[in-house]
Amino acid sequence: MFNDNQRAIAGTQSPVIVPLDGILLGAITTRKPGPAFGVRVERAIKERFAVQVSGDLALDHLEYTPEALTAIETTRTSYIAALQRALSPSALTSSVTSVSALTDHQRATQVFATGAFVLKLRTSGKTIPYVDGGGGVVLNGGNTPQASLVGNYTLNNPAQLLGTDTVAITYSQESWTEVGLFGGGVTHDVTSKWGIRVDAREYLFKNTGETDIAVTPTLGFQSTGQPFPLVNAGSLKFATTAPLSGAPVSASPTFTGSGLQGHLIVSAGFFLRF
Numbered sequence: 001m002f003n004d005n006q007r008a009i010a011g012t013q014s015p016v017i018v019p020l021d022g023i024l025l026g027a028i029t030t031r032k033p034g035p036a037f038g039v040r041v042e043r044a045i046k047e048r049f050a051v052q053v054s055g056d057l058a059l060d061h062l063e064y065t066p067e068a069l070t071a072i073e074t075t076r077t078s079y080i081a082a083l084q085r086a087l088s089p090s091a092l093t094s095s096v097t098s099v100s101a102l103t104d105h106q107r108a109t110q111v112f113a114t115g116a117f118v119l120k121l122r123t124s125g126k127t128i129p130y131v132d133g134g135g136g137v138v139l140n141g142g143n144t145p146q147a148s149l150v151g152n153y154t155l156n157n158p159a160q161l162l163g164t165d166t167v168a169i170t171y172s173q174e175s176w177t178e179v180g181l182f183g184g185g186v187t188h189d190v191t192s193k194w195g196i197r198v199d200a201r202e203y204l205f206k207n208t209g210e211t212d213i214a215v216t217p218t219l220g221f222q223s224t225g226q227p228f229p230l231v232n233a234g235s236l237k238f239a240t241t242a243p244l245s246g247a248p249v250s251a252s253p254t255f256t257g258s259g260l261q262g263h264l265i266v267s268a269g270f271f272l273r274f
Helices: 002-010 066-087
Strands: 029-032 036-044 049-064 094-103 106-120 127-140 146-155 160-172 176-189 194-206 210-222 231-233 236-238 249-256 260-272
Touching (some): 002 066, 049 260, 066 094, 066 231, 066 236, 106 176, 127 194
Antiparallel strands (some): 036 049, 094 146, 106 127, 127 176, 146 160
C-alpha cells in the first residue's frame, strides 16, 4: 500500500520500498558440510550378512544464500530513499535511517543414529566390498541464521514523531526426524584383529526448515509543549494516531520446506574385531 501511494503521488519512478517477498517465499538458507565423526558396531549373522548400529556427528554450518543477503540489503537501502521521498513535501525537519543485523554462518550439528543391514559382496580375502541400507533418526542441534531490519524516521524538531519499523526473519527446523540411508564401502584386514574401513553413506530425511517473519512497528513521541506534527503524503498520514505500518504481526511462517533432502558422509577409519 505504501508503494502504491508513492507511485500515485510521485509517478512510477518514485523510490519505493523493495519487498522481501521474493526471498521469504522460498528457501533462504543453505547447509555447508563440515567434518564428521562416528562409531559403528557390527555383528555378523551369516557369512555374507551382518547388522550394524552406528552414530555419526556432522559439524555443518547453516548460512544465508547470496540471494537472501542481497535482497535484505536492497530492502534496507530502499527504505531510506522511499521514506525520505514520502516526507519531503513537508516543510518540517525529518530524518530516516535503516540498519540490518545478521547472525549468519551458524554451527548446525546433525547426529545420525541408525541401524543398517550389511551385504558383503565377497566372503573371502583381506579386502571385502559391501553395500548397506537402513534407517533411524537424525537430531538437529546448534544455531540457525537470524536477521533483522530496523527502519527509523523522525519528524520535526523539537516536537517529534519517532517511528520504528522492525522486521525479524528467523529460520528453524524440527529437533529430530526420521532418516533413511544407503551406501557402500570396503574393509581391508591389516591383521586378524584390526583393519581399515572406507565407505560412503547417503542419508535421506524430510526437509523441515521453516522461515518465519515478525513485524513490530512502534510510534514514539517527544514533545516540548508544541503540538505534534501532522504530515500527509497522498493518502498516508504521518500522525500520532498509530504507526505507519499498522498493527504488529507475530512470527508467521512464509516458507515451509517439503520433500526430502540428502546428506552425504564419506569416511575412513580403523576397525577392531572382537
